[in-house]
Amino acid sequence: MLAATLSHFFHLPEVNIASIKHEGAHSKVLLCSKAPNVEYCPRCAEPSSTTYDHRTIRVKDAPVREHSVFLLIKKRRLYCKRCKKPFTEPVPGIRKRKRHTDRFERHLTEACNNFCDLKTVRRYYRCSGKYLYQTYYKQLELKARTKLSPWPKSIAIDEHSFRRNRHYGHTEFASVIVDYSKKRVKEVVEGKTSAALMDQLSYIPGRENVKNVVIDMCDPFKSFAREFFPEARIVADKFHVLRLLSPSLLRKRKEITGTRADLRAKKLLLMSSKNIDYFSRIKLEEFLRKYPLMHELYCWKEALHRFYRIRGYNKASRALTELTDRMARSLIPEIKTLRKTLIKRREEILNYFLTRLTNARTEGFNNKAKLVKRRAYGYRSFKNYRLRLLNACS
Numbered sequence: 218m219l220a221a222t223l224s225h226f227f228h229l230p231e232v233n234i235a236s237i238k239h240e241g242a243h244s245k246v247l248l249c250s251k252a253p254n255v256e257y258c259p260r261c262a263e264p265s266s267t268t269y270d271h272r273t274i275r276v277k278d279a280p281v282r283e284h285s286v287f288l289l290i291k292k293r294r295l296y297c298k299r300c301k302k303p304f305t306e307p308v309p310g311i312r313k314r315k316r317h318t319d320r321f322e323r324h325l326t327e328a329c330n331n332f333c334d335l336k337t338v339r340r341y342y343r344c345s346g347k348y349l350y351q352t353y354y355k356q357l358e359l360k361a362r363t364k365l366s367p368w369p370k371s372i373a374i375d376e377h378s379f380r381r382n383r384h385y386g387h388t389e390f391a392s393v394i395v396d397y398s399k400k401r402v403k404e405v406v407e408g409k410t411s412a413a414l415m416d417q418l419s420y421i422p423g424r425e426n427v428k429n430v431v432i433d434m435c436d437p438f439k440s441f442a443r444e445f446f447p448e449a450r451i452v453a454d455k456f457h458v459l460r461l462l463s464p465s466l467l468r469k470r471k472e473i474t475g476t477r478a479d480l481r482a483k484k485l486l487l488m489s490s491k492n493i494d495y496f497s498r499i500k501l502e503e504f505l506r507k508y509p510l511m512h513e514l515y516c517w518k519e520a521l522h523r524f525y526r527i528r529g530y531n532k533a534s535r536a537l538t539e540l541t542d543r544m545a546r547s548l549i550p551e552i553k554t555l556r557k558t559l560i561k562r563r564e565e566i567l568n569y570f571l572t573r574l575t576n577a578r579t580e581g582f583n584n585k586a587k588l589v590k591r592r593a594y595g596y597r598s599f600k601n602y603r604l605r606l607l608n609a610c611s
């Protein structure tokens with residue numbers, strides 16, 4: 218009766234627990250055997266109940282109340298009359314030649330996801346670092362494989378820095394592809410060039426499904442999207458367009474005040490004036506009145522914000538033409554550059570008014586990527602980084 222209850226408690230349906238032995242202060246050993254059922258030969262599927270001899274295996278199970286649990290299972294070897302060879306009976310939940318139960322591996326993966334670092338997991342589960350890494354990344358790989366699906370309708374691409382190159386010191390990048398319908402990271406790619414993206418994404422089927430691609434203002438992503446998804450509509454990210462004048466505004470401010478500090482003032486300068494409260498706005502206007510060049514730059518930035526408040530493609534198209542025409546009369550070199558960019562990216566910028574898609578979600582995942590990197594104090598292997606990031610953003 219007690220044995221049956223114990224088996225039930227340990228969730229081992231086909232295993233009979235005979236007794237429990239203490240081994241040191243922190244581990245328990247369960248002496249058990251498998252229920253004597255009829256087993257089938259793995260070679261010819263012939264049923265057999267003829268016992269040939271016995272073997273005892275020792276496997277580690279998930280811990281119970283901070284105590285390691287080992288199962289000492291006496292297994293039968295059965296004789297197959299057709300093959301004239303013996304075979305060992307299988308135990309559900311323990312794979313052949315494994316020293317840990319499947320349950321232990323699942324527990325370990327869960328702990329790796331939730332504990333602050335893998336070293337703590339190693340100490341808690343009393344296993345070697347090599348075993349922990351191998352098991353964890355194998356489980357993540359399996360999980361990533363179950364999420365394989367064709368391309369969705371809307372995607373976004375953005376890059377973030379991955380690490381410093383150890384030999385040359387330059388920054389290496391990782392590109393994130395976000396699935397908009399499922400709100401998760403679809404794939405992480407090493408590098409941010411068009412060739413790298415094509416090479417590493419070619420395995421995903423259903424390219425023709427993609428109708429919208431949101432990108433920032435960089436050329437490699439645009440050429441990649443054009444070539445890889447010929448039927449898709451390319452959308453320039455709203456926030457990247459709004460940010461185009463920020464560096465020149467901040468530079469001008471530094472020239473005037475002689476300092477880059479004062480975050481509050483910086484923020485006020487870059488915010489849309491619609492969101493600034495009354496008293497701050499008065500202060501800002503006072504400051505701008507003293508510096509006409511700065512004021513003009515600020516007005517152009519505000520014009521961009523106003524442009525993005527428009528609803529409807531046709532209205533936006535007319536407004537953009539009018540905006541670039543007005544910019545042509547400006548004498549500030551930054552505005553001339555901005556005008557060129559707006560004309561060059563006109564189609565993508567206007568596509569925003571058809572889809573209203575932005576890269577906000579991708580930026581959110583970039584933030585998460587930063588946390589993933591911090592948690593492991595950086596990664597040397599891109600493969601492992603990719604699996605961790607896919608796991609964190611799924």
Ligand SMILES: [Zn+2]
Nearest residue numbers: 258261297300
């Ligand atoms: Zn057989």
